[in-house]
Structures are given as C-alpha cells and as structure tokens.
Amino acid sequence: MERPGQSDAARPNDQPIAFDLAGALAGARRTLPVGASIFAYGLVFGVLARQAGLSPAEAFLMSGLVFAGSSQFVALDLWATPLPIASLVVTTLVVNLRHLLMGAALGPLLGRLPPLKTYGSLFFLNDESWALTMGEQDRGRRNAAFLVGSGVVTWLAWTGATLAGGTLGGALRDPARWGLDFAFTAVFVALVVGLWRGKGDALPWAVAALVAVVVDRLLSGTWHILLGGLAGSLTAALGRAEGTPNDG
Amino acid sequence: MTVDPRALLAILGMAVVTYATRIGGLWLLRRLGGTPSGRVAAWLRAIPGAVIVAIVAPNILAAGPAGAVAALATAVVAVRTGSVLAAMATGVALVFGWRVLT
Numbered sequence: 040m041e042r043p044g045q046s047d048a049a050r051p052n053d054q055p056i057a058f059d060l061a062g063a064l065a066g067a068r069r070t071l072p073v074g075a076s077i078f079a080y081g082l083v084f085g086v087l088a089r090q091a092g093l094s095p096a097e098a099f100l101m102s103g104l105v106f107a108g109s110s111q112f113v114a115l116d117l118w119a120t121p122l123p124i125a126s127l128v129v130t131t132l133v134v135n136l137r138h139l140l141m142g143a144a145l146g147p148l149l150g151r152l153p154p155l156k157t158y159g160s161l162f163f164l165n166d167e168s169w170a171l172t173m174g175e176q177d178r179g180r181r182n183a184a185f186l187v188g189s190g191v192v193t194w195l196a197w198t199g200a201t202l203a204g205g206t207l208g209g210a211l212r213d214p215a216r217w218g219l220d221f222a223f224t225a226v227f228v229a230l231v232v233g234l235w236r237g238k239g240d241a242l243p244w245a246v247a248a249l250v251a252v253v254v255d256r257l258l259s260g261t262w263h264i265l266l267g268g269l270a271g272s273l274t275a276a277l278g279r280a281e282g283t284p285n286d287g
Numbered sequence: 288m289t290v291d292p293r294a295l296l297a298i299l300g301m302a303v304v305t306y307a308t309r310i311g312g313l314w315l316l317r318r319l320g321g322t323p324s325g326r327v328a329a330w331l332r333a334i335p336g337a338v339i340v341a342i343v344a345p346n347i348l349a350a351g352p353a354g355a356v357a358a359l360a361t362a363v364v365a366v367r368t369g370s371v372l373a374a375m376a377t378g379v380a381l382v383f384g385w386r387v388l389t
Contacts, residue, residue: 079372094289097298104302109335114301116342122293128300134338135308140331142312149313157313164309218383221357224346225378227339228358229365232374234336243333244340251341252348267341268334275333276326 056151057182066171066188073167074196081197084111085204086211087222091115095205102201106165106194110134112226117261126261133268141169148176148183156183163190242278247271353385 081102088098093115105111110131117127142149142161149157160183168189175185211219234240251267347358361378368374 076370079370083372083375093294094291096290097294100290100295101298101301104298105305107305109339110301110305113338113342114297122291122297124293124297124300127297128304130338131301132304132308134335135305136331136334138305138308139312139315140328142309143316144312146313146316150316158310161309161313162306218379218381218386221350221354221382222375222379224343224350224354224358225361225375226371227343227346228361228378229371229374231336231339231343232362232365233369233371234339236336240333240336243337247337247340248344251344255345263345264338264341267344268338271337271340272330272333275337276330279326279329 055181056148058152058156058184059182060184062182062184063188063191065182066168066175066185066190067192068188069171069185070168070189070192073171074192077167077193077196078200080108081200082204082207083222083226084108084115084197085201085206086208086219087112087115087204087226088201089205089208090211090219090222091118092120093118093205095202095209098201098205099198102198103194105131106162106197107131107135107138108166108197109230112223112230113264116223116264123261126265130261130264133265138164141166144173145169145176145186148172148181149186152183160184160187160190163187163194165190165193168193239275239278243271243275246274350382353382357381357385 084102085098088101089095093101101111101114105114113130113134114127117123117130142164145161145164149160152160163186168186171189172186175182211217231244247267247270250270251263254266255263343358347354350357357378360381361374364377365371365374
C-alpha cells in the first residue's frame with residue numbers, strides 16, 4: 040500500500056517506456072501526502088489574490104492555466120491598476136526559467152515518447168511532481184504517465200485551494216487591521232528560506248537585496264524585482280567559475 | 288464570474304510563457320542535443336531565490352522595525368516547521384500584535 044509499483048519488478052533502461060493508467064495512478068497516490076501542503080499554500084494564494092484585487096474567477100484561471108506557485112505570488116505583488124501586462128509576462132517568464140532545467144532532466148523518461156504525450160505531460164510539470172518523478176526515473180521505473188498522475192493531483196489541490204482561499208479572502212474587510220498586508224512579505228520570506236542551498240547563496244542574495252533596495256529608491260514601478268533578481272542570479276553564475284564547474 | 292479583459296490577457300500571456308519554459312528544456316535537448324550546464328545552469332537555478340529576495344528586501348525596509356522583527360520570526364518558523372502557512376501566520380500575528388500595542 041505504502042509503495043505502489045514496488046512489485047512490478049523494475050528492470051532498468053532497456054525496458055520500453057510505458058505510458059498508461061497504472062503509471063498515472065501510481066503518480067497520483069504518491070502525490071496525495073504532498074497535496075495537503077500544496078492545498079495550504081494554495082489557500083494562502085487564494086486569500087492574497089483577493090486582497091490584490093483579482094476576482095475569484097481570475098484567480099482560478101491563473102492557478103489553472105499558469106499553475107506555477109512562486110511566479111503567481113510574484114504576479115500578485117505586481118498586480119495594479121492599470122495592469123502592467125508586459126512586466127507581468129516578462130517577470131513570470133524569468134521566475135519560471137528554472138523549468139528549462141527540470142524539463143531537460145526528465146529527458147530519459149519523456150524524450151522517447153511521441154511529441155503529443157511528451158508535450159502534453161509537461162503541462163503538469165511542477166516542483167513537487169518533478170522531484171517525485173525524478174525519484175521514479177532514478178529507480179529505473181519506466182512509466183512516463185507518473186508525471187501526469189502526480190501533476191493532476193497537484194493541479195486539483197492548487198486550483199481547489201485557490202477557490203477556497205478566494206472565498207475566505209472575500210469575507211475579510213480592512214485586511215491591514217489584521218496585519219494581512221504583511222502576509223505577502225511573510226510568504227516570500229518563508230519561500231526564500233526553503234530555497235536556501237548553503238553559504239554559496241549568501242553573496243548572490245545580498246547583491247539581489249542591495250540592488251533591489253537601491254533601484255526601488257531610484258525608479259518607480261517594479262524594476263527592482265527584475266534588476267535585483269538578475270544581479271543576484273548573475274552573481275551566482277559568475278561565482279561558479281571559481282568553484283567546480285560541473286555539478287549541474 | 289467576472290474576468291476583466293486586461294486581466295485575462297495578462298493571465299494568458301503568463302500561461303503561454305510558463306508553458307514555454309516547461310517544454311523548452313526538452314525541446315532544446317532534442318534540437319541541440321545538450322542540456323544547459325556550468326554557468327548557465329547555475330544562473331537558471333539561482334533565479335527564483337534572487338527574484339524573491341529582490342521582492343522582499345524593499346518590503347521589509349518599508350515595514351519598519353515591526354517588519355524586520357516579523358520577517359525574522361517568519362524565517363525562524365519556516366526553518367523549524369517547513370510550513371509556509373505556519374510561518375506566514377506567525378509573521379502576520381506579530382505585525383497585528385505590534386499594531387494593537389502601538
């Protein structure tokens with residue numbers, strides 16, 4: 040029960056890649072425990088989306104179609120009237136560029152399927168499902184539908200929680216009185232703590248913070264996010280030159 | 288079911304570029320026969336953290352001493368519990384308490 044699929048003797052590599060219901064169900068079952076935390080996180084998104092001025096339908100569409108947590112929180116921070124569409128799209132792209140690496144890492148599993156299955160499955164690529172699917176791939180299991188099953192559970196938890204949170208958020212009046220205006224900042228602090236990978240992040244993050252604060256003073260709008268993020272991440276990339284060049 | 292046309296346009300644009308990042312890695316792998324490595328990989332990996340730091344740093348400054356204390360407490364709870372929800376609740380409760388008391 041705990042480990043579905045354990046019995047279907049995993050013989051590595053030369054086995055053909057399967058893509059069937061059994062794989063999807065295995066992925067779904069393995070993702071259910073993670074679903075609870077995704078639901079909690081989506082609840083927060085739903086509440087904050089209402090505070091930021093999105094209608095429940097807009098928040099639901101964003102969760103269903105974009106389906107990428109951190110970039111959606113970043114979008115709420117940018118959400119204003121009139122809507123800065125170009126900077127919303129560009130910032131979303133930049134925040135989600137990490138998907139390029141994740142998708143490429145799934146090459147051994149997805150790369151040999153027909154294009155429709157490959158590119159259809161990849162809609163469901165998300166951080167949690169990726170980590171679970173990589174684990175399957177490393178253990179030599181060859182069922183690519185695992186990603187879809189896992190992704191569907193994640194999608195349902197995320198969109199359902201967005202709707203529930205939107206209802207909650209709509210019932211709250213005067214959010215600042217309850218300290219809820221700080222909720223954005225608090226969520227980002229909690230997220231960034233989870234992204235800390237060690238001392239190597241200290242300098243890039245300090246550069247990002249410094250550039251963001253300075254740009255925020257000098258330019259109005261949201262340039263501090265893009266410029267701070269670029270300065271920090273480029274610092275990390277340049278820092279690689281002195282370390283070992285290939286643990287990617 | 289109200290959806291503002293501009294909001295819809297923004298959401299569709301965000302959805303399209305996000306989907307492009309999801310399929311882009313494998314697409315590049317098929318076309319170019321290689322994965323990003325070395326500095327490019329390091330750059331891509333460092334982006335989310337740097338972007339989020341760039342968002343919070345000015346916000347924490349703007350929130351004053353209460354913001355700094357609450358941000359620190361939020362970070363501590365996030366490390367201890369690993370729960371975004373618990374961490375956020377801590378930060379919000381502290382700011383709420385600060386505003387009630389001052």
